[in-house]
Amino acid sequence: MAETQPDANGQTVDGASEYFRNTQRPKQLSKHEALAKEFIQYHVETNPDRRIAIVTSGGTTVPLEKQTVRFIDNFSAGTRGATSAEYFLQADYAVIFLHRQFSLLPYSRHYSHSTNCFLDFMDEADDGGVIVADEFQAKMRRVLQQYQHAKKNRLLLLLPFTTVTEYLYALRSLATLTKPLGPRTLFYLAAAVSDFFIPADRLEEHKIQSRETADGKGSGKKLIIDLDPVPKFLKTLVQQWAPKGSMVVSFKLETDPELLVSKAEESLSRYQHDCVIGNLLTTRKWEVVFITRDRGEKWIRVPKARRSKSFSGVENMVGLADHKKEPEQIDLEGGTVTEGMEIETLIIPELKRMHDDVIARQERH
Amino acid sequence: MAETQPDANGQTVDGASEYFRNTQRPKQLSKHEALAKEFIQYHVETNPDRRIAIVTSGGTTVPLEKQTVRFIDNFSAGTRGATSAEYFLQADYAVIFLHRQFSLLPYSRHYSHSTNCFLDFMDEADDGGVIVADEFQAKMRRVLQQYQHAKKNRLLLLLPFTTVTEYLYALRSLATLTKPLGPRTLFYLAAAVSDFFIPADRLEEHKIQSRETADGKGSGKKLIIDLDPVPKFLKTLVQQWAPKGSMVVSFKLETDPELLVSKAEESLSRYQHDCVIGNLLTTRKWEVVFITRDRGEKWIRVPKARRSKSFSGVENMVGLADHKKEPEQIDLEGGTVTEGMEIETLIIPELKRMHDDVIARQERH
Numbered sequence: 250m251a252e253t254q255p256d257a258n259g260q261t262v263d264g265a266s267e268y269f270r271n272t273q274r275p276k277q278l279s280k281h282e283a284l285a286k287e288f289i290q291y292h293v294e295t296n297p298d299r300r301i302a303i304v305t306s307g308g309t310t311v312p313l314e315k316q317t318v319r320f321i322d323n324f325s326a327g328t329r330g331a332t333s334a335e336y337f338l339q340a341d342y343a344v345i346f347l348h349r350q351f352s353l354l355p356y357s358r359h360y361s362h363s364t365n366c367f368l369d370f371m372d373e374a375d376d377g378g379v380i381v382a383d384e385f386q387a388k389m390r391r392v393l394q395q396y397q398h399a400k401k402n403r404l405l406l407l408l409p410f411t412t413v414t415e416y417l418y419a420l421r422s423l424a425t426l427t428k429p430l431g432p433r434t435l436f437y438l439a440a441a442v443s444d445f446f447i448p449a450d451r452l453e454e455h456k457i458q459s460r461e462t463a464d465g466k467g468s469g470k471k472l473i474i475d476l477d478p479v480p481k482f483l484k485t486l487v488q489q490w491a492p493k494g495s496m497v498v499s500f501k502l503e504t505d506p507e508l509l510v511s512k513a514e515e516s517l518s519r520y521q522h523d524c525v526i527g528n529l530l531t532t533r534k535w536e537v538v539f540i541t542r543d544r545g546e547k548w549i550r551v552p553k554a555r556r557s558k559s560f561s562g563v564e565n566m567v568g569l570a571d572h573k574k575e576p577e578q579i580d581l582e583g584g585t586v587t588e589g590m591e592i593e594t595l596i597i598p599e600l601k602r603m604h605d606d607v608i609a610r611q612e613r614h
Numbered sequence: 615m616a617e618t619q620p621d622a623n624g625q626t627v628d629g630a631s632e633y634f635r636n637t638q639r640p641k642q643l644s645k646h647e648a649l650a651k652e653f654i655q656y657h658v659e660t661n662p663d664r665r666i667a668i669v670t671s672g673g674t675t676v677p678l679e680k681q682t683v684r685f686i687d688n689f690s691a692g693t694r695g696a697t698s699a700e701y702f703l704q705a706d707y708a709v710i711f712l713h714r715q716f717s718l719l720p721y722s723r724h725y726s727h728s729t730n731c732f733l734d735f736m737d738e739a740d741d742g743g744v745i746v747a748d749e750f751q752a753k754m755r756r757v758l759q760q761y762q763h764a765k766k767n768r769l770l771l772l773l774p775f776t777t778v779t780e781y782l783y784a785l786r787s788l789a790t791l792t793k794p795l796g797p798r799t800l801f802y803l804a805a806a807v808s809d810f811f812i813p814a815d816r817l818e819e820h821k822i823q824s825r826e827t828a829d830g831k832g833s834g835k836k837l838i839i840d841l842d843p844v845p846k847f848l849k850t851l852v853q854q855w856a857p858k859g860s861m862v863v864s865f866k867l868e869t870d871p872e873l874l875v876s877k878a879e880e881s882l883s884r885y886q887h888d889c890v891i892g893n894l895l896t897t898r899k900w901e902v903v904f905i906t907r908d909r910g911e912k913w914i915r916v917p918k919a920r921r922s923k924s925f926s927g928v929e930n931m932v933g934l935a936d937h938k939k940e941p942e943q944i945d946l947e948g949g950t951v952t953e954g955m956e957i958e959t960l961i962i963p964e965l966k967r968m969h970d971d972v973i974a975r976q977e978r979h
Binding site for chain 1: 675678679681682683684685686687688689691716721722725732733736738742743744745746751754755757758759761762806808809810819820821835836837838839840841842843867868869870873895896
């Protein structure tokens, strides 16, 4: 195997073990493990049929300095993960939401990235109290009810990460902690994880000074960043960390349509997990392709008429006219709004059916 | 000058001009220019004494691919910029807030990065209406009133950027457009701007494939990123773009205390602007140093007793106890809360006094 190489004692270690041995355990890991343990135990004890989805979301960072001022990041606002988490909750899963700090969260996402945040939805009443303006009441009530339902029933655990190291440590811990659930665990790996990192022993302590990297020509000070590959932890997750018989779904984001399906197929055959969901940067909100061993290639698309218009990204406070727009339209009740169906309404039920089969197969054995 | 070199026709161009010539004009620039023009004109016409602060905020990105999946980013949530913008508004400035898309915004920042966003502040009333819970009413009323005041009086224009190119184009346009204001313009450059970029002609079209960069050893596929220096646009801003006699304040963020003052002094003498505010990554919320020609080095500190406790960063929905916490405590009214004074309450009045002097000096001439 490409990731296997002998260590200093002549023993064979895989790339993932070596990575963990050489990178420091994140400070907050123990705290997060305790929260996850409590969460999982609660569900194991209160409902023997409860499934848990580990949803990962947002991009991981690769610091370029120890005291980090600069870092390499992967593009992701966390929309896929935050949206999917809501539909997993609707499908009666409990959800551990392992997300990039400050990326979008389930429920609050409906207001977070709007033009001027939620203050535009508020008004001051005659008695001086702050209230939600009438026109936004209906939607906010739906979101709030679902949020409070998840909270009251302890169905959602939010755990943040920033760096790729924090992400990998947390994922390994979560996989180990879900052992008591066995096949009722579903890994939904929507986070955009760095392929490359800088080993700790090569990291600069302080902010890289731009003047120290003269290229000899005088005027041009160049910066050269030299990165190592992150080990293919997905293989280790499937083979070692994850509970036996659990379901693992990964994502493959590409920009070149020519490469999408072959890259996704390659990933499935390499890591031997259950499903790769392929998507293109430009069309990811309307179409994805499921790659599985049993059924090959299956495209899932939002019908043209139900695709929401893209968000302009231009924010201003000059004219009032632009402010009262809702952010991206959503479909919390599975089909009652006129503008925009979220593709996750199709993805998650499809995965749930696959998960039914995975669990049934395990129970027959 | 280091940035000056002959171009292909033998003519001398500075680094900034060359940068603009070689990078494509961002699509949204014209739209943003139109908004800024309207905003500036409104204030010039309605109040001849109105000052405008151009506040830049958040980190710029450097895409590693044309269809961007990966990018280099500079650490910044936009706290300094968003907080400062509020105090400039309080000091009767109009503010153009040139900010990284999705970074913190004035006013909404008080709720954006909280544990579970603003939904934790909401309740459903007996009649089914969504209301703000009693304990959060007082603060939200203050924030909402200030927000609505800024909006009603057109005092705040929000313009987003993502890449360093979008940032530089927008800054150049804004400097040109504020000409009618002359010395009443103040540039407050709090954005964390990349020092390095990849020229367009060297950018990959698609997501960099990790398997294409084999180092020959088989298992390790390395990635080497080769960046050019971003031209020192601050010099060009001061010498060419900014209105004559306007005030320019820049920031210098360092991690090494030994370097802070000398780096800030070097920056001031190099670019010949009005003030460099130096700050360290770890103490930037409690202390900054002003470096000016007239008064040398001046430290500004929040008294120990008034420093807010740091935010833990751990988010969870397991226990209810953790949810009802306010996010970072703030001091909207200049001194009435018990926990945490924002250092921007000290920075902005100090700058306003300096700006008074700058304007008075101009008027004497």
